[in-house]
Amino acid sequence: xxxxxxxxxxxxxxxxxxxxxxxxxxxxxxxxxxxxxxxxxxxxxxxxxxxxxxxxxxxxxxxxxxxxxxxxxxxxxxxxxxxxxxxxxxxxxxxxxxxxxxxxxxxxxxxxxxxxxxxxxx
Amino acid sequence: xxxxxxxxxxxxxxxxxxxxxxxxxxxxxxxxxxxxxxxxxxxxxxxxxxxxxxxxxxxxxxxxxxxxxxxxxxxxxxxxxxxxxxxxxxxxxxxxxxxxxxxxxxxxxxxx
Numbered sequence: 001x002x003x004x005x006x007x008x009x010x011x012x013x014x015x016x017x018x019x020x021x022x023x024x025x026x027x028x029x030x031x032x033x034x035x036x037x038x039x040x041x042x043x044x045x046x047x048x049x050x051x052x053x054x055x056x057x058x059x060x061x062x063x064x065x066x067x068x069x070x071x072x073x074x075x076x077x078x079x080x081x082x083x084x085x086x087x088x089x090x091x092x093x094x095x096x097x098x099x100x101x102x103x104x105x106x107x108x109x110x111x112x113x114x115x116x117x118x119x120x121x122x
Numbered sequence: 123x124x125x126x127x128x129x130x131x132x133x134x135x136x137x138x139x140x141x142x143x144x145x146x147x148x149x150x151x152x153x154x155x156x157x158x159x160x161x162x163x164x165x166x167x168x169x170x171x172x173x174x175x176x177x178x179x180x181x182x183x184x185x186x187x188x189x190x191x192x193x194x195x196x197x198x199x200x201x202x203x204x205x206x207x208x209x210x211x212x213x214x215x216x217x218x219x220x221x222x223x224x225x226x227x228x229x230x231x232x233x234x
Contacts, residue, residue: 035223045163045171045225053139061123061222100161101174106153107218108161108176115170 002026002111004096009116012086022079022113023095029077030054033099035109036070036081037093048094049081064090080119086120093117124149124217128226134234135205143229145198145215152195154218159218162191162200165228166211174213175200207233 008020012023024070034049049070050059058070079096093115100110125148135141151158162175173182175191176197188203202209210233215226 025167044227045216047223047225050221050223059221095170100173105221106155106157106159108216109163109171109218109223110171110176110182111175112170112172 002097002098004111004113005096006096006113006116009118011096011121014086014088014120014122016086017082018086018118020081020083020094020096020116020118022078022081024077024079024096024098027098029072029100030074033103033105033107034070034072034079034102035097035099036079037097037109037112038090039095039115040089040092043092046092048107050099050106051079060106078082083118084120086118088120091120123222124151124220124224125213126217126224126226128213128229130226130229131227132230132232134232136234137205137207139144139234140201140203141205141231142202143200143213143215145193145226147196147198147217149220150195151217153212157219158194160191160198161195161216161218163214163216163225164209164211165214166208167203169211171214189209202231205231 003025006017035050051070097109098111100108127136163171165171179191
């Protein structure tokens with residue numbers, strides 16, 4: 001059974017940093033691109049970042065580029081999101097998600113974690 | 123960015139009924155490799171999204187055949203037949219053909 005378990009969310013002041021983690025199990029982690037998708041309270045879904053299987057390529061939307069860094073540790077089957085210079089508009093539940101097809105960037109999000117809430121407020 | 127527009131925003135249905143949700147993209151979702159990366163997700167109340175359909179019409183593992191996807195290019199439809207209580211929630215379409223991946227605004231399915 002595929003499982004994605006996020007951790008690291010919490011309350012943080014504007015301008016500060018936070019690092020999210022996602023522990024994956026039930027599949028060969030190193031075979032899949034991985035992503036973070038967020039959902040602001042009562043809002044829709046917004047893709048935040050994607051990382052290639054080896055970690056050599058990363059992708060971000062303009063809204064977080066330069067502030068967020070996605071990384072992975074294939075030996076630990078873990079995904080991370082380092083969030084710097086946080087803004088109030090970054091307040092959201094952050095989901096770890098596995099891409100649907102092996103080693104492919106164009107895709108769908110086949111599995112989602114339960115999410116971790118990040119609140120940016122003074 | 124590809125804009126995904128879902129209609130309607132909300133939908134009321136009787137148990138056992140049938141509904142359709144429309145999703146339109148601002149650009150063609152046909153990839154250079156010939157695939158169309160249009161997917162559908164359901165977010166039940168208090169839960170994370172779950173994948174229902176990928177590549178327009180492929181049901182994900184364990185998804186009932188009451189769910190069906192169709193469409194091409196820029197126009198896509200999700201049909202749900204014989205609606206059950208567990209089908210209620212917010213449905214999202216999403217595209218993964220062009221980066222950044224984008225999602226529709228959601229369609230809330232409620233009981234009539």
